Amino acid sequence: MSGKPVKVLLAKKKIDVHGRASKLIARELRDAGMEVVYFRFGTVDEIVNAALQEDVDVIAVSIMTSGHLHLAENLVPALKAKGMNDVMVIFGGIIPDVDFEPLRKMGVHRAFPAGLPGSVVVDYINANVGKVGL
């Protein structure tokens, strides 16, 4: 419990209805000592606004029903427009690995495929938070 806890906004995009995966990762992050703002569904504006008001270090988006490329395309510029250049953006879930590189080019720092242990995400956040930018 030393140092400042990392604060994460855990979001899903509008109508991407799923629960178990995002609740599971919320608990994994919590158990790793992070403060997780659990935010169900949001449009790009809603996610950006929540991230801004909550002053999070990380935006983690749980993806189930694709649309991740479209989301990244809009989310990253919207964050930059609000001056949130120091926030980490990660995606996780049902994402085909051919999309990993395009996501990275759009500014998503890392995409995680489904089925990984939560510790992989935890380790990535801990190793890179505050060091990456948009």
Add this chain to the structure above:
Amino acid sequence: MSATTATTAPDVVAQRVAEQVLDGHVRSATRLITQSQDGDPLARRVMSLLYPHCGRARLIGITGPPGAGKSTLVAGMIGELRKRGLTVGVIAVDPSSPFSGGAVLGDRDRMTGFSSDGEVFIRSMASRGAIGGLCAVANDAVDVMDAMGKDVVLIETVGVGQSEVEIAQIANTVVLTLVPGYGDELQAMKAGIMEAADIIVVNKADSPGANGAVAELQNMGYFQAVPQGEEMWQVPVVKMSALRNEGFDELEAQILRQSEFAEKTGWKAARQRRRRVHQFAEVVTDGVRRDFMGVMQEGGGFNGLLDRIEALQVDPYAAAQGISRRLRTLTKDL
């Protein structure tokens, strides 16, 4: 009485941040809340600059046991306040894990629908081990939102048990949220959280037992004593269903009635003074505790007193009396 002012010129950065916050800049404000929670020295400087601008916002505390519907109630209240054109700040506190230090902050999830409204600023916070159901920096967060110019600041506590009454030290109005089946009359008689309420809400009134609960609480007859004068505030019991959007008119009316009563009787001013004195006392005792623990950890402190305690030569109470006496002398000279 002259206030002690900083002898150095005000820090330029702190000045700039303070101006941004006073202008209502959300990013600066939320950053400041984070920094004050993290104990950043810059945040303290900014807070000093903001302090004279505080005291305008109406502070409403929403407390109650976990799952009583506090967040849903807050969401409904935001909607009502916005209809009346008032700007709103929300501080929603959820518990930190005593094991990992982590937290799931789930209050915001129930307050959707205001994302595009620039006049609503919702900020979740983890309690980080603070007792009393409110985190130590809730005071700072309230001040930041107050200084930003929010008309009303809603403070949602963590789900509380019986004795977490810290909220009463901050809010102008404390709304205690209960649900049917909260317990029987004996529970309602116990000391603690029930005594902190200015207004009691029986939420989830669409579930069985609501009328019974309301009647029971009304029969108990809760009163709040006002500092001077014989008048007492009789705590109203409001039956609501926050989820179904029922009862907000009544709640709003009661909050207004309580505000007017508190204003008229001097109760409000007394509470505001008490809040600041309490905050001051906390900051001082925290500082003293920290300094004291620091000396303890350095080892061999207090001229070998610790050694003598360890060797069973002086008992801790007698040793503490000596320290207290010296602290008292010091305090008198301040």
